[in-house]
Amino acid sequence: MPHDRIAELIAPLRVRPGSKVRLPKDFDPGYTGDLIDKAAGTELLQRGVAMLADFQSRLAAQHTNGLLVVLQALDAAGKDGTIRHVMSGVNPQGVRVHSFKVPSAEELDHDFLWRYATRLPARGEIAIFNRSHYEEVLVVRVHPELLDRQRLPPRARNGSVWRRRFQAINNFERHLTDNGFQIVKLFLNVSKEEQRKRLLARIDRPEKNWKFSAADLHERGFWRRYQQAYADMLTHTSTEHAPWHVIPADHKWFSRIAAAAVIVNALDGINPQYPVLDTQARRELQEVRGALEEG
Numbered sequence: 062m063p064h065d066r067i068a069e070l071i072a073p074l075r076v077r078p079g080s081k082v083r084l085p086k087d088f089d090p091g092y093t094g095d096l097i098d099k100a101a102g103t104e105l106l107q108r109g110v111a112m113l114a115d116f117q118s119r120l121a122a123q124h125t126n127g128l129l130v131v132l133q134a135l136d137a138a139g140k141d142g143t144i145r146h147v148m149s150g151v152n153p154q155g156v157r158v159h160s161f162k163v164p165s166a167e168e169l170d171h172d173f174l175w176r177y178a179t180r181l182p183a184r185g186e187i188a189i190f191n192r193s194h195y196e197e198v199l200v201v202r203v204h205p206e207l208l209d210r211q212r213l214p215p216r217a218r219n220g221s222v223w224r225r226r227f228q229a230i231n232n233f234e235r236h237l238t239d240n241g242f243q244i245v246k247l248f249l250n251v252s253k254e255e256q257r258k259r260l261l262a263r264i265d266r267p268e269k270n271w272k273f274s275a276a277d278l279h280e281r282g283f284w285r286r287y288q289q290a291y292a293d294m295l296t297h298t299s300t301e302h303a304p305w306h307v308i309p310a311d312h313k314w315f316s317r318i319a320a321a322a323v324i325v326n327a328l329d330g331i332n333p334q335y336p337v338l339d340t341q342a343r344r345e346l347q348e349v350r351g352a353l354e355e356g
């Protein structure tokens with residue numbers, strides 16, 4: 062994917078820092094840019110995947126920066142498929158995927174960012190958070206009883222707890238980017254109608270039955286509140302150092318291209334290079350070469 066093509070593709074998906082987001086009004090889940098269909102996007106995705114593989118290998122070799130990819134979405138928006146496709150060309154040694162579920166008792170005994178902090182990428186690595194610290198202002202906000210389980214002292218609960226969490230998250234991410242860890246934040250934005258179809262498919266198609274969970278239907282009942290929580294999260298946590306991109310997710314083929322493009326763009330910003338040896342090291346290498354040639 063050429064640079065300007067990537068820039069053109071992802072510009073409309075970026076949440077401008079400081080802007081107030083309303084959902085579903087501001088971002089159309091069915092958007093596909095100037096691409097008409099899956100066939101039109103196939104080559105673009107292949108090129109994106111190849112670029113990602115190349116960048117990942119440079120990132121590992123340079124060993125200076127790390128990349129954190131945050132994936133957030135409602136159920137059936139396609140998080141798993143996005144990870145599978147977008148990362149298909151990458152050396153598995155360089156990527157770690159962490160899926161965050163309902164917190165354990167041990168995790169609940171710590172501050173709300175603790176379990177995420179223990180799984181951050183090292184230098185040279187890409188980490189993917191399948192769900193992330195953002196659940197702390199999404200599911201926990203939609204279901205206040207989850208906040209009760211966190212056993213917060215009164216001063217952490219009182220007043221604008223969500224505002225304070227947004228601020229804490231922004232500071233946490235700022236600390237990471239200041240220290241060489243770039244953050245890509247993707248919200249896979251699926252429509253209520255498309256989610257309905259996908260959940261139905263999980264019931265109707267035997268090979269998808271394992272994916273069906275009655276809990277997904279229960280959460281679907283909170284659709285409006287989730288949209289509001291997502292909108293507020295986008296409004297307050299899309300920053301210059303770690304902006305959000307809203308990935309239209311009703312067409313899986315497009316969401317994969319868009320996700321790949323945002324990640325490629327971030328890696329391009331890091332521009333990792335293979336280390337070049339200095340004169341002394343090159344001379345030593347030649348000496349070793351000579352010894353090897355002699356047998």
Ligand code: ATP
Nearest residue numbers: 136141161162163164191192196197200201207274
């Ligand atoms: P799948 O595609 O396999 O369904 P998933 O990410 O939905 O993937 P599940 O095991 O179905 O995984 O669900 C994980 C659940 O954990 C979600 O309902 C999510 O909201 C919940 N969860 C994640 N983080 C937190 C948190 N910090 N507090 C409470 N619940 C959380």
Ligand code: MG
Nearest residue numbers: 136137274277
């Ligand atoms: Mg689920």
